[in-house]
Amino acid sequence: MEFNDKIPIYYQIKQYIYTEIIISHLSPGDKLPAVRQLALDLTVNVNTIQRALSELIDEGVLESKRGKGNFVTEDETILMKLREKVIETQLQHVYDRLAELQLSPEEMITALQNYIAKRKDDNHD
Amino acid sequence: MEFNDKIPIYYQIKQYIYTEIIISHLSPGDKLPAVRQLALDLTVNVNTIQRALSELIDEGVLESKRGKGNFVTEDETILMKLREKVIETQLQHVYDRLAELQLSPEEMITALQNYIAKRKDDNHD
DNA sequence: AACAGTGTACTAGTACGCTATTACATTATA
DNA sequence: TATAATGTAATAGCGTACTAGTACACTGTT
Structure with missing residues (x-):
């Protein structure tokens, strides 16, 4: 994935996940790849993934289930x-x-x- | 002036000066406000102004005349x-x-x- | 019970943008 | 000639984004 060096990576990852949901690559209730896997896929550090995900969780777009994974909300x-x-x-x-x-x-x-x-x-x- | 905290201020200042030229608030050959004055107007540090201006100079949009000021290029x-x-x-x-x-x-x-x-x-x- | 896979938290270190401050170089002016 | 106004350069300090690494907590599976 290519990142714009003028905008924080974690912010661009948020946009990326928004996109995946909007174009239905991710559906309500879907499990996201593990944070370590996402870090590999996007070639960034786990902490940077976590920074993006934690904001999406705060926004209610994702739900975190400890030990299980992160999931797209089913809140319509x-x-x-x-x-x-x-x-x-x-x-x-x-x-x-x-x-x-x-x-x-x-x-x-x-x-x-x-x-x-x-x-x-x-x-x- | 309001800045987007996701994008470097110096970069937003570049956009601002582009705009001033495009909408003819600044014309070819015009002298810009002094860097210290710009810093006051935009409430940023002189170094941040300088960072923006030096890139505009590199691009040929502005010309710097030491002791005189910075000027919009007359290169059509x-x-x-x-x-x-x-x-x-x-x-x-x-x-x-x-x-x-x-x-x-x-x-x-x-x-x-x-x-x-x-x-x-x-x-x- | 042990293990693997998951999210979470913390520390340390690097890089960069921004600020504050000081100093210097050049030009115009009083 | 002295002074003011200009651009330029350099330093130190701060905050944030990012990386790397380690450790811990919870869940499911074997």
Whole structure:
């Protein structure tokens, strides 16, 4: 896994787990890989994994069962809003930044459309 | 100025200066406030300002004149591409993140449109 | 009961970003 | 020429992120 060196690794791991849940690679009640295994997979230290997981546990996204493992919560009210919340955070970020650069909402839409079109031309995907 | 504590302050200051140039609060050849003044304005240490400025100087966006001050470059080729480059970086970021979340390009557009509509409803601006 | 697999906690050490402070170099000005 | 204003450099100290290593607590299995 590639990490952005401007943002704490534990924070990026949180985003990664959000993603895994949102795209249903992890489902409610699923057991996560063991912390030592995650550390190997992501080539970071166990403590860094633990830092990320403990925050997710505090948020109620994960549940920890000592001796058993970490599990995706089965609390529907939390999971239902997760996708919407994560996506909205991204949109808010790009909106705020482009607004700083004095783009109008209409210009933001066309800028994104043009960017997507350009990617297709460049065989960017 | 408010800083995101997940990203280095010097890096956010770079973004701030990019913005000031792009929206023409700073024009080619303009003198920046003195480093000590900037430090006061942004309530950070002079060294942190210096860290940001030295990278902008390396990039050719600013020019340093010892004893005189720091100035926006008059090199048109650099400034011409600055706006496009900064905006594209933002679009790339949101595109990549939403693609991770398995949104199609079409869904990204409508998601942004809906977000903008929602902001208007909420009197968000 | 013993063992393996799990999460959790703690310590020590390294690196980096930031602050505070001091000093120095260059330029313009009084 | 002296002084003020500028950028530049260097040091020391602090907090946090990360790593490495060790130990402990709980659970399930043999």
